[in-house]
Amino acid sequence: MLDEYATTLTFIALGAIFAYSFYAVLIAGQLSLGQAGFAALSAFAGAYLAPSPTDVGDVPALLIAVAIGMSVGALAAVVLGLPTMHLRGVFLAIATLGFAEAVRVVLTNQEWTGGAQGLGVPRVLTVGMAWLALGLVAYWFWRMGRSRYGRALEAIREDELAARAMGIDVGRHRLAAFVTAGAVAGLYGVLYAYYVRLIAPDDFDFVAAVEGLVTAVVGGSTMFLGPILGSGFQTIVPEIQRAVGVEAGWIRPFLASLLLLVVILFLPGGLASLIRRRTRLPAGAADDARADAGEGPGRGLAGRHHPAAGEPVVSLSGLGKEYGGVHAVRGVDLEIRAGEVVGLIGPNGAGKTTLVNMISGLVPPSSGTATVLGSTIGRTPVHRIAAAGVSRTFQHSKLFNRLSALENVLVGAHLVSRPTFLRRLLWLPSARRDERAALRQAVRCLDRVGLADRAAARAEALSYGDQRRLEIARALASDPSLLILDEPAAGMNHVEAARLSELITSLARDGLTILFIEHNVGMVLQTCTRVVVLNFGEVIASGAPGEIAADPAVIEAYLGSDEDDAGSAGSGATAAGRDAAPPDAVTNLTPGAAGTLDTPDTTPRNPT
Numbered sequence: 001m002l003d004e005y006a007t008t009l010t011f012i013a014l015g016a017i018f019a020y021s022f023y024a025v026l027i028a029g030q031l032s033l034g035q036a037g038f039a040a041l042s043a044f045a046g047a048y049l050a051p052s053p054t055d056v057g058d059v060p061a062l063l064i065a066v067a068i069g070m071s072v073g074a075l076a077a078v079v080l081g082l083p084t085m086h087l088r089g090v091f092l093a094i095a096t097l098g099f100a101e102a103v104r105v106v107l108t109n110q111e112w113t114g115g116a117q118g119l120g121v122p123r124v125l126t127v128g129m130a131w132l133a134l135g136l137v138a139y140w141f142w143r144m145g146r147s148r149y150g151r152a153l154e155a156i157r158e159d160e161l162a163a164r165a166m167g168i169d170v171g172r173h174r175l176a177a178f179v180t181a182g183a184v185a186g187l188y189g190v191l192y193a194y195y196v197r198l199i200a201p202d203d204f205d206f207v208a209a210v211e212g213l214v215t216a217v218v219g220g221s222t223m224f225l226g227p228i229l230g231s232g233f234q235t236i237v238p239e240i241q242r243a244v245g246v247e248a249g250w251i252r253p254f255l256a257s258l259l260l261l262v263v264i265l266f267l268p269g270g271l272a273s274l275i276r277r278r279t280r281l282p283a284g285a286a287d288d289a290r291a292d293a294g295e296g297p298g299r300g301l302a303g304r305h306h307p308a309a310g311e312p313v314v315s316l317s318g319l320g321k322e323y324g325g326v327h328a329v330r331g332v333d334l335e336i337r338a339g340e341v342v343g344l345i346g347p348n349g350a351g352k353t354t355l356v357n358m359i360s361g362l363v364p365p366s367s368g369t370a371t372v373l374g375s376t377i378g379r380t381p382v383h384r385i386a387a388a389g390v391s392r393t394f395q396h397s398k399l400f401n402r403l404s405a406l407e408n409v410l411v412g413a414h415l416v417s418r419p420t421f422l423r424r425l426l427w428l429p430s431a432r433r434d435e436r437a438a439l440r441q442a443v444r445c446l447d448r449v450g451l452a453d454r455a456a457a458r459a460e461a462l463s464y465g466d467q468r469r470l471e472i473a474r475a476l477a478s479d480p481s482l483l484i485l486d487e488p489a490a491g492m493n494h495v496e497a498a499r500l501s502e503l504i505t506s507l508a509r510d511g512l513t514i515l516f517i518e519h520n521v522g523m524v525l526q527t528c529t530r531v532v533v534l535n536f537g538e539v540i541a542s543g544a545p546g547e548i549a550a551d552p553a554v555i556e557a558y559l560g561s562d563e564d565d566a567g568s569a570g571s572g573a574t575a576a577g578r579d580a581a582p583p584d585a586v587t588n589l590t591p592g593a594a595g596t597l598d599t600p601d602t603t604p605r606n607p608t
């Protein structure tokens with residue numbers, strides 16, 4: 001009886017360790033089935049290469065096999081990961097499954113593996129050892145969860161593009177997650193081999209891979225306890241059925257599968273979603289942040305170099321972007337200097353978003369040259385441009401929806417906070433200090449946009465206006481030199497838009513250079529030091545707000561001319577954009593006409 005429990009418990013631990021190898025990549029939004037291949041390679045390599053327990057003793061033999069197996073698993077993940085990490089979703093799953101199947105076929109046809117008959121391995125693993133190994137793996141993922149690295153992986157899962165724009169090197173992070181998966185799958189392979197006595201390549205086939213994945217999904221991939229819950233569920237349900245006498249043929253697998261379906265349907269976040277994530281703000285964090293407000297870039301944060309007022313931040317020369325036959329942007333020459341607040345306006349489809357996407361590195365230009373904070377656009381990856389000091393919000397909110405507002409802003413602070421994961425594993429006080437610094441920075445940014453009291457709320461639960469403000473807080477957290485806002489006031493009422501205008505003005509007073517697209521022209525004219533008007537992808541006017549409001553070309557772009565009404569379609573970008581010019585954009589051409597703007601904020605200088 002005790003033996004039976006020990007077997008069940010050992011299989012729960014082994015199943016959970018295997019599920020952790022799937023969890024390792026699911027937290028970064030990757031779907032891989034290659035773990036079965038990593039486990040197979042590691043199990044056979046470990047069992048074949050490690051010395052016999054009769055020569056060196058049980059534990060040393062197992063430890064040596066584990067070291068070999070984890071190294072083999074990690075190495076195989078590097079070899080497979082390098083060419084496949086650019087694949088997404090089901091394509092990655094198929095490629096990695098192909099690898100696992102290839103490994104199985106090769107191992108089946110080798111003499112040293114015993115072929116289909118399998119390889120005999122002495123049983124060394126005990127239930128205690130299995131749970132100790134599981135404890136260590138769970139500890140790794142627990143400590144990773146709230147580290148800078150763990151948050152970056154979650155951000156990649158939630159929105160890869162936004163994560164890049166926050167300065168996260170997505171390729172490197174995804175590969176690191178994949179290598180972790182390889183090492184953990186390797187650990188599983190070796191422990192399994194030293195428990196079941198006889199391993200065959202078929203133990204690591206497609207079914208095994210799918211079972212591992214299902215266990216991880218059932219457990220949930222948003223909380224580190226997920227794989228343990230998943231494995232417990234998967235192992236115990238059949239045991240309970242057996243105990244209550246549900247044994248007959250198809251009934252047992254049918255009921256087990258039904259239960260699985262119920263969990264997946266009603267708990268899409270897995271069993272772990274039943275456990276509430278702690279998202280409260282640590283006591284005193286808000287006060288700490290306010291107390292720190294005037295202290296420069298913040299203790300424990302990487303200092304940033306900002307260009308001096310008047311230095312060039314953005315230099316565009318003949319910049320153009322063509323989509324098929326559509327000239328979204330053409331021949332734009334523009335220079336933005338440090339300290340300026342530049343408003344980019346123009347009718348729908350004028351090319352504003354395309355232009356700022358090029359400036360922030362998301363879209364490569366088709367022609368012309370551009371330098372932003374010393375980086376050459378088109379040749380520099382998005383995360384490097386972010387690292388140079390460019391931060392942005394998006395036209396359509398790109399928040400990390402399942403993370404709290406605070407966690408969103410902590411991801412925003414990725415570039416200025418220090419890596420903490422390895423130090424967290426060792427509980428070093430310096431990791432705690434750096435975490436507190438990042439936390440203070442995040443709280444300060446939330447406070448700046450008036451969201452400090454919503455820190456614990458999930459991003460997706462916030463109102464539309466709050467989501468837009470949260471995006472600004474997230475963008476501010478990296479202490480940028482250039483802040484790009486794409487229609488930040490969209491969906492805001494006049495009072496909210498007025499507050500936003502105050503915020504932008506106060507950020508500019510702190511020395512931040514701001515480029516923002518906005519359809520509320522009244523707000524733009526009130527807030528900006530310079531306004532640039534785009535129409536059909538070209539700059540038709542650039543100057544002080546007063547000049548722009550009176551510029552006949554600008555008025556015509558918004559109102560259209562008589563000839564246009566007669567049917568001239570224009571050239572370049574869509575002519576429909578002209579028709580779609582929002583009526584309020586026209587009426588707002590006089591500053592202040594839309595939404596009375598309150599007196600600008602006069603709060604003291606704040607580094608965020």
Ligand SMILES: Nc1ncnc2c1ncn2[C@@H]1O[C@H](COP(=O)(O)OP(=O)(O)OP(=O)(O)O)[C@@H](O)[C@H]1O
Nearest residue numbers: 323326328347348349350351352353354355573574
């Ligand atoms: N990925 C794309 N593929 C094809 N055409 C595109 C793409 N992105 C933009 N365009 C086209 O380029 C033109 C400029 O679009 P863009 O979104 O930059 O304009 P916009 O001024 O930001 O408009 P809005 O104010 O409506 O956001 C439009 O004609 C648009 O249809």
